[in-house]
Amino acid sequence: MSNDGSHSPTAHKHRILILGGGFAGVHVAQHLERLLTPGEQHEIEVDLVSNENYMVFQPLLPEMVGATIAPQHGVIPIRRILRTTRVYIREIQSIDLAAKTVELAPGFQPQTKTLGFDQLVVCLGSRLDFSKVQGMKEHAIPFKYLGDAMRLRYEAVRALEEADIESDPDEKRKLLTFVVAGGGFSGVECIAELHDFLAHAISAYRNLKKSDLRCVLLQSAERILPEVDPVLAQYAHQILERRGIEIQVNVRLNAVSADAVVVTSKVSPDSQRIQTRTVVTTVPSAPDPLVSALPCERDRTGRIIVNEFLNVPNFEMLWAVGDCAAVPQPDGIMSPPTAQHAVRQAKTCAANLLAKHRKQKHSKFLFTGLGKLASLGRYSAVAEVMGIKMRGIPAWMAWKAIYLMKIPGWDRKVRVLMDWIIDVILPRDIAQLRIHESDSVHQLFFNKGETIFNEGDFGDQLLVVVKGEVEIIKESKVLSLLKEGDIFGEIALISDQPRSAQASAKTDVHAVAISREAFQQLVTHLPGVRPTIETIMSARGYKHPQLSHVNQE
């Protein structure tokens, strides 16, 4: 464990530590850099910790999926914005308010790093909450970070590639069905760009046509875009439907599996199963575990309660800014989780951090929002800017102009503008950059009644039942019933033959899957695995389990 805090030559400085490299955190640092007098620059050290070395310009995330802009152009390297702040690109392991230290996860070397602070600014944003819907963590693609956008694009192209060579019409339909959960800003922009991309890209596939595509938007509220005026939301609804996007309101997403989503109506007892290979989730958000672990007061949704100075009550050295904070506006309501609010909060917070050091009067957060914008892709958008409602092309132009203005740095403005221009003249990019490989040990969820594998399938993984019951079936006869802790699927892996029977989920099933390659490594090298597997196979009637050949790699 290396310690940069207590014994370094800067230990006598006043240390401001900012946690989080999103809009909130980077702007706090940027404002501090601007406000510090040359004298104060020797007295005060500003440190910032971020998971990634860039911040994501969230409004452009859907355009990265749609391939309108290159993924790297929608992110801004933090070091290009901050000049004197010390930037740490590490994950944060824990916060100790009493000791006034923060511990960072290891980098190249397996050693944690401890940073000390005098004032701490928490800008950790929010996370997606996967816990409310079964199978969401295992099978849905979240839509929040750059990696998510790139993964979604990869999966979308992969689905087109597979659909093009699929001869089974059911499987083909499943591959060409895309579901986005959440009808707020981010869900609407995501489905609009995704549909736009798919509709363009599909022309390159000789066995697919545009009418084969099914894009579904699921919204639990009565209408999409509850954040904007009902007239604008209605307009957006009609535009999307006219393009062929299916919008379901008043529905609840109940479960996600590798195969399908289960959706129930909130106004009737109906429930439906939509077969799909690609599910995107944009709802709902949960606090970062580090925020939940802080000993301060939080609101119902887990956000840190701060006063109008962005300071946490009863914790003089603690501040919170952005999506992780419940910040009161002058109009009494709480700031919504948008970049425009985060940036203004950051400005107020930076001023107050210095005011505290200078022993001056604190300033209040006075911003109430300038407007709302949602892009609908293809030259359309809805917008409410400073009281003016816009839609269609004017709103789309306002959207492009405002966000181009808002992208930090000339570098990015030029790159994004070039991408937009090139998009008008050139076809969409369908190169399928491989981003996400599922880990060799990962979790799966199966809905009651779903087939886990069929007889004759390729044996790609060993499974362990974590919860629920699995039936092994051959010639319509149940051979065995497997419960928690039982393994299955090992025979095809060991014999190198196709699956010898079918496996079905008798109840909802949670399972752990171990890939073929990892299993062979484990059987060969991890003590205890081989004899156990051999014992299980003997008990199942395999007289001479031939585990020896997996030894040869």
Place this chain on the structure above:
Amino acid sequence: MSNDGSHSPTAHKHRILILGGGFAGVHVAQHLERLLTPGEQHEIEVDLVSNENYMVFQPLLPEMVGATIAPQHGVIPIRRILRTTRVYIREIQSIDLAAKTVELAPGFQPQTKTLGFDQLVVCLGSRLDFSKVQGMKEHAIPFKYLGDAMRLRYEAVRALEEADIESDPDEKRKLLTFVVAGGGFSGVECIAELHDFLAHAISAYRNLKKSDLRCVLLQSAERILPEVDPVLAQYAHQILERRGIEIQVNVRLNAVSADAVVVTSKVSPDSQRIQTRTVVTTVPSAPDPLVSALPCERDRTGRIIVNEFLNVPNFEMLWAVGDCAAVPQPDGIMSPPTAQHAVRQAKTCAANLLAKHRKQKHSKFLFTGLGKLASLGRYSAVAEVMGIKMRGIPAWMAWKAIYLMKIPGWDRKVRVLMDWIIDVILPRDIAQLRIHESDSVHQLFFNKGETIFNEGDFGDQLLVVVKGEVEIIKESKVLSLLKEGDIFGEIALISDQPRSAQASAKTDVHAVAISREAFQQLVTHLPGVRPTIETIMSARGYKHPQLSHVNQE
């Protein structure tokens, strides 16, 4: 297993199947599309199988590392080039010449796919051969595919980020040392662009300066660029050295570990250890395992021997094109593995495939190469084009002009040209896109004497000795000696405490590492693991191994 071959409505057609989506394969298909008469289009079906849905324009690979062009702009989606060919994006599992079938790996569904053929064109290129150097597979970054270029850029930025906050000068030097193995075209272009990128990017790091960088090029031959005229090679050597790149010739790379490379001289008994976190390998190549499994004759390097018609002797229906084929030129020597040769071979092969069907005379492969080009980055290059030797700015302009012309499709030409123009006016992009995560079960190599972990380190993984001996040391005393099959590092994972002792490689050590997360899943769910680990821990003196808490996820 689905079968697209024997029972489909196209079964009566003459089927040409092309394996491989690189320059060779795609150009065979493209030429076939051009040559087929409308009548023949109904008689002949052309299928192509590729791992990726794009082909990589290899000459631009170094520029992707250097961030001169966006990674996706150096690849060309295959479907944008081919119009009537049926394209399968799948891995190939096996080739059966007798049955005239090829089996494809599963896609979304765990089902293989079988394709039939009447004529088979093998365009599987070559692979990097990791087997010659210990630890290369485990720790070196290959330099061949798009993903490799993106990974190298990610690792280079990661090293800068870590170096910027590293307080230990030894570790900092290690992080800022970059080694490229191989002094041919690809190695020279790679180190030139990598150095250029690092030298630009480093200005964004306030604790690093350009003179801290160490870039080393290792070449086993007497000089770099053995492919070109000695005068040009000498020029390139001087240019690179003047920029601060260290070039070592007549050296052999002996071992690669997570920490260092071991290099021995070929002309003296000297050997040295270069401490580094980033090693790139561009040498040597090995045949694809599918090629090695074919029953036909191969040359010394494993390439398929073909005649001047690109046909494989004694296998009338089998053809080979590109890097996987040993193709005789009219001048008697074998075609080198370059795109210009692959493209011409493809043209001849396509003509002969049809000639065979039309029962016409076959044409001979008559190309001997137009020239050689190697970019040195920063407005310099060396070139031999149609007998004319060039260097410096003229060669650099020739390089840019020729490759811009050669990039297939207007789309890509425009995008690459825009990238080149923007590169002149804007700073290099240092956003660190996370591409490669090491798998939760992976292999490691340690040189004799290397520390595997130190007392006090964070316990990030469990290790199993595959080969060699490991010493566990505390207070300079050897506590135990571990051999093949022994596990170590489990205590820190289970107790959630830092490493309680040091582990060192007594001999060269091959090990399997299992990540903290995967280990917890395995202990909790995979039968046999928990009791074995508990027994081992008891034997090591942990009276009451507390494995129960890892149950709670």
